[in-house]
Amino acid sequence: MKSRRAISLRAHHLPWNSAGNLADNDLTADDVVRETGWVFNNETGDELTLKAFVETGDKEVQRYIRLLQLESFQFENSTLLEIGSGIGRMTSSFTNRCNAVIAADVDSAFLERCRQTVARYGRIDRLSTLHVANGKTLGREDKSVDMTFSYITLQHCQPQDALALVSEAIRVTRSGGLIVLNFRTWVVSDIVLVPLGIAVRRLWKLPVLGRRLARWRWSTRLGWQANRLKPDTVLQQFESQLREIKIIHSIKRKLAVAASQDNTAQTVPTNRINPSHWWLVAQVS
Numbered sequence: 001m002k003s004r005r006a007i008s009l010r011a012h013h014l015p016w017n018s019a020g021n022l023a024d025n026d027l028t029a030d031d032v033v034r035e036t037g038w039v040f041n042n043e044t045g046d047e048l049t050l051k052a053f054v055e056t057g058d059k060e061v062q063r064y065i066r067l068l069q070l071e072s073f074q075f076e077n078s079t080l081l082e083i084g085s086g087i088g089r090m091t092s093s094f095t096n097r098c099n100a101v102i103a104a105d106v107d108s109a110f111l112e113r114c115r116q117t118v119a120r121y122g123r124i125d126r127l128s129t130l131h132v133a134n135g136k137t138l139g140r141e142d143k144s145v146d147m148t149f150s151y152i153t154l155q156h157c158q159p160q161d162a163l164a165l166v167s168e169a170i171r172v173t174r175s176g177g178l179i180v181l182n183f184r185t186w187v188v189s190d191i192v193l194v195p196l197g198i199a200v201r202r203l204w205k206l207p208v209l210g211r212r213l214a215r216w217r218w219s220t221r222l223g224w225q226a227n228r229l230k231p232d233t234v235l236q237q238f239e240s241q242l243r244e245i246k247i248i249h250s251i252k253r254k255l256a257v258a259a260s261q262d263n264t265a266q267t268v269p270t271n272r273i274n275p276s277h278w279w280l281v282a283q284v285s
């Protein structure tokens with residue numbers, strides 16, 4: 001590959017652009033998973049393969065369809081947009097289920113690799129890609145998809161970008177369609193992790209050294225979560241555009257949602273969701 005790519009200078013995009021640079025070369029698909037796969041599923045090792053990587057995505061898609069109560073959604077007739085597709089770990093599975101899939105990501109090299117992944121393990125005839133160059137705008141028409149899905153991506157955006165992407169998800173999803181969006185909220189360890197993350201993102205801005213640092217796993221894992229968003233913060237802004245709102249979260253913690261005007265948001269505690277995560281599943285009005 002080795003294309004000339006537009007790289008964002010925004011600190012919270014650096015780990016993705018660094019991993020994207022590694023993916024933007026002539027390595028085999030298995031090598032790309034060994035080099036960069038940990039940024040998607042946190043697994044490292046010399047034995048990793050693209051096939052096993054995609055299997056983790058397929059299992060998670062199956063798991064979340066069940067946990068998020070999406071079984072009745074007509075995937076086979078639908079166009080799904082995935083914000084933060086990466087190199088296609090879950091995208092392949094979506095192309096096997098949906099009529100059409102749009103993989104959207106802030107890094108264009110990931111999108112090229114995503115096409116290769118889907119060509120091998122999914123349905124390439126159903127895939128198109130969308131570069132989210134500014135990290136906050138989806139270049140799609142209003143009401144043009146049936147579901148907008150995002151997993152472990154919005155937590156990596158600056159708060160205003162994450163909220164802009166929620167607004168975009170609502171805009172591009174048709175009336176009666178679903179948004180299925182994963183967020184990270186506050187946990188006790190954030191007392192230490194949040195200031196450390198801010199410090200690490202400042203270091204990433206240093207000339208030369210910064211870009212190197214953004215490639216190292218320890219620094220990436222400290223600096224890449226650029227926001228914590230509570231359900232109320234999101235609902236205050238978007239509730240009026242949604243109906244049948246579910247906030248799905250771990251059974252291990254209480255996640256309060258202030259009673260809204262119409263009291264429409266339902267909280268659904270469930271097993272096997274990380275206690276720091278929550279999902280917004282809702283129909284667009």
Ligand SMILES: C[S@@+](CC[C@H](N)C(=O)[O-])C[C@H]1O[C@@H](n2cnc3c(N)ncnc32)[C@H](O)[C@@H]1O
Pocket residue numbers: 016039040041057083084085086087089090104105106107110132134135136150151152153156157161
């Ligand atoms: C942790 S990875 C998750 C990828 C995929 N959802 C998965 O589970 O394998 C986060 C992805 O979000 C992308 N990303 C980060 N910020 C983004 C933004 N503002 N807009 C679109 N994609 C973004 C990154 O490039 C990366 O591919």
